[in-house]
Amino acid sequence: MTTEQQDATKRVGKLVRVLAEQPLPPQKGDAHVDVFLPLIDEKRLNHVILLDGGRGSGKTALLVTHMHVWSFGVRREAERGDKPAEPDKELQNALEPLGQVVPVGLLDLQPLPRATNLLLYLVTRFKRIVQVIESATGQGGSRTPWHGAEPEGSKSATEWRRFLQAAAAGWDGSLKGRRAHADPETYAVELEQAEEQRLDVVSCFRRFMDALVEEYRQTRWHRGGPPLFVMGIDDADMNVPKAAELVDVVRTLWHPRVAFLLTGDTELFRAALHVQVEKELAVSGKGAVSSAEPLVRSLPRNIYDKVVPPLHRLELKxxxxxxxxxxxxxxxxxxxxxxxxxxxxxxxxxxxxxxxxxxxxxxxxxxxxxxxxxxxxxxxxxxxxxxxxxxxxxxxxxxxxxxxxxxxxxxxxxxxxxxxxxxxxxxxxxxxxxxxxxxxxxxxxxxxxxxxxxxxxxxxxxxxxxxxxxxxxxxxxxxxxxxxxxxxxxxxxxxxxxxxxTNEFAVVMARMGEEFSWISWPTPVWPRFADYIAFSKRWSKRLETLAKTKQETVGDLARAYLDAVLGGEPKEDDDPWRSRAERLQAIWDNRDADPALKTWASLDAPLLAAPESGLDAENANAWLEALFALFSEDEWKLVRVQLMERRRARILAARGGVLPWGDVDQFDLDAEAKNQLVQDLREIRAKSPNHTWHALIERDPDTTFRALLRRMDRISVPGDRSAGTLTSYLTPTRIAELRSAPVDMLERMHNALEALARQQGAAGDIAIERLWRIATRDAPAALQEAVLYRGRLELDINKAFKELGRPALQRVSTGNLRLDSGSTDKMALGLSRGELAWSKDKKTAPYLHALFRMVWDIESDLSKRDLAPLPAFWPLAGGVYSDIERYPWPAAVWPRFLDWERLLHAWNEKVVPAIDKLADEAAEAGSSREVFGDSAAYWYVTTIEHFSGHRCDLGHINFAIASEVTQWENSLKYCFSQRRSQPNPPNAHRRAFYDFLDHIGLLAAPESGLSQPVAAIILQTIPDLTQRREELAKLRRERLTYLNVPAPRRDAFLQTIDEGFPTHPWITAIEEPLRNKTP
Incomplete structure (x- = not known):
């Protein structure tokens, strides 16, 4: 018997016991007035019990069991024939008082036809008891059909016949069918008699049962108190038309010594009552039930609760x-x-x-x-x-x-x-x-x-x-x-x-503070569901053991977690961490071990020692040291790098929520995400100073980076144009960008250079290709293939620019200056800080841009290529005319990023801050500021000349005011004399500078923003100006092309500017002679 059945049996026994122990109520008297006076019971208990459950829940088996036990009690009292088989003692005790409870039949409503008179069908079961009593006492009599007198017999038999007559006439419901076939007077008489009998059904049943109870007590097989007759009705809900009728019948057949034990489903009973109520309301209302909807919903429940109250429903769940x-x-x-x-x-x-x-x-x-x-x-x-x-x-x-x-x-x-x-x-x-x-x-x-x-x-x-x-x-x-x-x-x-x-399979989670994400302890990524189910079972047992032993420290939890994953029992050891580390080693050494478990044992289980896993320093250090003791020095180097990568992947996964385990570099992360990772690692380190993880696994990023720089300084770049060693190709900007690389990547770069240093003949071209390969390991294939070494360093510019975007100088939002040009109020000179930017929409890691620029420069030096990486204009300075646009100065098209970046760094650090300060002072004094713009241009030209000598030291090139026009004249004459003396420039830097001198006349155009005296000096010092007028005018229009001015509008742009400067040296020396020139 199930638990639910046992509980139901106990409740049935309790309810039946209460009914059986009730005293007999007084019977109706024989006085004349008792015929119409109601019989009032002082205590009227509900006598209906329901074994409530769905199909196959064991209701019928339980009903049969109860009826069998009660039948045993009756047989035992009767003491006739062979001794009946004795039921289970526990059941007998639950269903006491045996012998006093008399089961009356076991009925099944499901097969009953519609025409069955349910009232008589049920009460007929009691008639069998009458027959047994008459047979036992010899009171039974018989009469011929034509004899009209009452037969001699028991009182219960007499009352039975009266009940039968009342039930047949008053309950049959067939009288309405006779209306069409009987004359009105006959139908009226029959109707009157039927209603009188209907009123008498309840009282006749009461008198019948009173007599039956009394006679049953007098039988020689019954001892004890008055009997309680229990009628068992199976599947009471399966016959839908009869189910609703049954509810009415069991309420009608109420007697203090009669109980009904039903089996069925409450929901089916309510559904049957709902159909019946809806049908009756529809008939009475001629099909209109919409107004009675609240009643249709509530009435079936109310009827059912009255007949079978909730406490009498014994649910078999x-x-x-x-x-x-x-x-x-x-x-x-x-x-x-x-x-x-x-x-x-x-x-x-x-x-x-x-x-x-x-x-x-x-x-x-x-x-x-x-x-x-x-x-x-x-x-x-x-x-x-x-x-x-x-x-x-x-x-x-x-x-x-x-x-x-x-x-x-x-x-x-x-x-x-x-x-x-x-x-x-x-x-x-x-x-x-x-x-x-x-x-x-x-x-x-x-x-x-x-x-x-x-x-x-x-x-x-x-x-x-x-x-x-x-x-x-x-x-x-x-x-x-x-x-x-x-x-x-x-x-x-x-x-x-x-x-x-598995990203949501969080068995244990730790969080170092509100500013951090939750970190989950990793579990093996098993390929079978069975492994997860088995782990769950082991984990539950480990938690139960922890709770019983009251070992509630995080260290105890970690050991229990390891045991749950590994299975089996840990070996008894003075050092509990060492025994578990040895189990991991056994998995590493076992070639046949589950691959998922093997990966977990080597890369995930050690992560419990990482500070963010939540272990205190003592336990975390003990676990890490137990693992460290199992490896050789060479093995530990490899394991350490893998653990670093795994740890970073876990932190990134916690931040993003859906990232898989793996190498950090495989994630398509922008600079902000990787900077956040670096910040997280630093904050974790600060919060866990006593964890040996930092010393054994991690290296300080700054220390690692410095080691990389030292190694780079020992790798030389061959060739007569080279800058020397790899570090010679670094600028402050590049150093800052390379420093942002993940520490594990920096370490791989250092190891690669260290391995190359051991090889004879290793040089910078090979080294830079190795560094590129490490940095782009998980980048798109096109970017990986943009840099190759096949006997020499090769750079595919198109592939690189396709992935990285095209580089360009652009102004930054801070540090913009607007200075008077001295020409007209409509023209001013704009100066700005700048930066090197890339046109690609998606962001690439800064360290990758820095490394690409190093590759470009080294390849440019080795191949002696003069291709410039940037356009031939300096957008950080130029004239601003009517707030329309800044017209940039011409630029020297250096073949290397290195020179552009050094000039940019010097411009940002020496020129713009100095002029900003001087301009503020001049504004307070009320003096002109046009000299500052001319001085910026003078610094710009002389610094470019300095670079042309391949001199990279900018320490002595400070900004100073060029207040005399003669300074311009002397410098420009010197530059042009150098140009004449070297018709074949010795190197790319000189060629770039001499090309710049060919374009320097563009500084004299009105829109360049310089003063007219400086413009005049520039034009006067240009050799062969007369022959170069058309070339300079063409350069002026090319600048508009750089500014994306449509071709049809360029002449209009320049005409508007020229009209504002009718006496400007450029107009008189260039534009007017060209306009006056005979076609």
Whole structure:
């Protein structure tokens, strides 16, 4: 008997005992007035008890059991014939008082025809007792049909005949059918008699039962108090028309010594009453029930609650999953045939491996017993008990049963089917998800770190729309998919290999503070669901053990966690961490170990020692030192780098929520995300100064970077144009950008250069290609292939620019200056700080841009290529005319980024701040500021000349006011004399400078923003100006092209400017002679 059945039996016994122990009420008197006076019971108890439950819940079995026990009590009292088989003592005690409770029949309403008179059908069961009493006492009599006198007999028999007459006339309901065939007077008389008899049904039944109770007490087989007659009615809800009528009948047949024990389902009873009420209201209202809807909803419930009150409904709930399996295993044990036991053994192993499968067992007794009878006889069609066949049949059976229970809500028939070879075929959509959900509770804290533990977790299956499958169906599907992925199993075929989303499988989580994300302790990424289910079972046991021993520290929790993943029992050891580290080593050394467990043991389990995992420094250090002792120095170097990568991946996953485990560099992260990672690592380090993780695993980023720079300084770059060593190609900007690289990447770069240094003949071209390969390891293939070494360094500019974008100088938002030009109020000179930017929309890591510029410069020097990486204009300075646009100065097109960046750095650090300060002072003094713009241009030209000598030292090139025009004249004459003396420039820097001199005349144009005296000096010093007028005018229009001015509008732009400066030296020296020139 199940727990629910046992509880129901106790409650039935208690209710029946209360009814049986009630004293006999007074009977109706024989005075004339008693005929019409009502009989008032001082205490009127409800006599209806319902065994409430769905189909197959064991209601009928329980009803039969109760009736059997009560029947035993009656037989025992009667002491006739052989001694009856004695029921279980516990049942007898629960259903006392035996002998006083008299079961009256066991009826089933389901097969009754519609025409059955339900009232008489029930009460006729009591007539049998009358017949037995008359037979035992000899009071029974007989009469011929033509004899009209009352027969001699018992009082109960007499009262029975009176009740029968009242019930037949008043309850039959067939009188209305006679109305059309009887004359009005006859029909009226019959109607009057029927109504009188109907009024007498209750009182006749009362007198009949009073007599029956009294006579039953006088029988020689009854001892004790007055009998309580209990009528058992099975499936009281299955006959819908009779179910509603039964509710009315049992209320009519009330007697203090009569009880009804029904089986049925409350919801079906209410549905039958609802139909009946709706039908009667519709008839009385001629089909209109809309106004009575509230009554239709409430009246059936009220009627039912009155007849079967809630306390008299003994619900037989669904069996718990563990109780189902206990019953199943008990029934399995009853099978003794060897072939049956072999099948049962397979089934037991299946349920042992997949503990969650118990929820898929039928939750009602009858279908569970059907399953128990089916398993030993599984049809394997001559295959023997081959591995997997029984399991496949059992899983398919339970899947189909689960679908039947869920029907019609789910249409999943195609998910699991059988093919022609009787293999179970699993067809699931690739969009179906397998996700974990956990219930976390606070475990404790270690310093500022909070730790939460998952007491329970659930692996759910979700369809393509995100709806969860019922738990029973999911429990069947998981082992089916496991078997389908097993190539050794030939009885299940899975057409889709599902992926398990483990990012939400949080068993333990730690958080170092509110500013940090939750970090989960990693579990192996097992390929089978069975592994997760087995781990869950082990984990629950470990938590129970912790709770019993009251070991609630995070260190104890970590050891329990390791034991739950590894399985088995830990070896007793003075050092509990060492014994667990040795178990991990055994997994590393075992070639046949589960790959998922092997990966976890080598890369994930050590992460428990990382500060963000939540262990206190003492336990974390002990765990890390136990692992460290197992490796050689060379092995530890490799492991250490892998742990660094794994740790960063875990922190990134916590920030993003969905990132997989792996190398940090594989993530498409912008600079902000990687900077956040660096910040997290620094803050964790600051919060955990006593953790040895930082010394054994991590290296300080600054220390690592300095080591890389030292190594770079020892790698020379060959060639007569080279800057020297790799560090010669660094600028302050590049150093800052390279410093932003992840420390593990910097370390790999350092190791690569260290390995190259051991090779004879290693040079900068090989080294820079190695560094590029490390930095772009997980970048798009095109970017990786942009830099190659094939006997020489090769750079594919198009591939690089396609991925990185095109570089350009651009103004920054801070540090913009606007100075008077001295020409007109409409023209001013704008100066700005600048930066090197890239046109690509998606951001690339800064260290990758820095490394690319180094590659460009080294390749440019080695190949002696003069291709400039940037346009031939300096957008950080130029004239501003009517607030329309800044017209940039011409620029020297250096072939290397290095020179552009050095000039940019000097401009930002020396020119703009100095002029900003001087301009403020001049504004306070009320003096002109045009000299500052001319001085900026003078610094710009002389610094470019300085670079042309391949001189990179900018320390002495400070900004100074060039207040005399003669300074311009002398400098420009010197530059042009150098140009004349070197018709064939010796290097690319000189060629770039001489090209700049060819364009320097553009500084004299009005829109360049310089004063007219300086413009005049520039034009006067240009050799052969007359022959170069057209070239300079063409350069002026090319500048508009750089500013994206459409070709049809360029002449109009320049004409507007020229009209504002009619006497400007450029107009008189260039534009007017060209306009006056005869075509």
């Amino acid at each position: 669904a069996l718990r999953s563990d109780e189902r399996y206990t019953l199943l295993d008990r029934w399995f044990s009853a099978k003794t045939k060897p072939e049956e036991q072999r099948r049962i053994s397979r089934a037991r192993e299946l349920f042992a491996q997949y503990a969650t499968l118990k929820v898929a067992l039928p939750e009602r007794l009858r279908p569970l017993q059907d399953f128990a009878l089916w398993v030993p006889g599984i049809d394997i069609r001559g295959k023997g008990v081959e591995e997997g066949v029984v399991e496949a049949r059992v899983l398919h059976y339970l899947w189909k049963y689960g679908l039947d229970v869920a029907w019609p809500a789910l249409a999943l028939e195609d998910w699991v089917t059988e093919d022609d070879e009787r293999r179970v075929v699993v067809r699931i959509n690739s969009e179906n998800k397998f996700r974990f959900s956990t219930t976390l509770r606070s475990f404790g804290a270690s310093g500022e770190t909070r730790v939460e533990v998952a007491d329970q977790w659930h692996l759910g299956v979700y369809d393509s729309k995100g709806a969860a499958l019922p738990e029973a169906l999911a429990a069947c599907l998981l082992p089916l998919l496991d078997y389908g992925r097993d190539s050794r199993n030939r009885h299940v075929r899975s057409l889709v290999a599902p992926s398990i989303e």
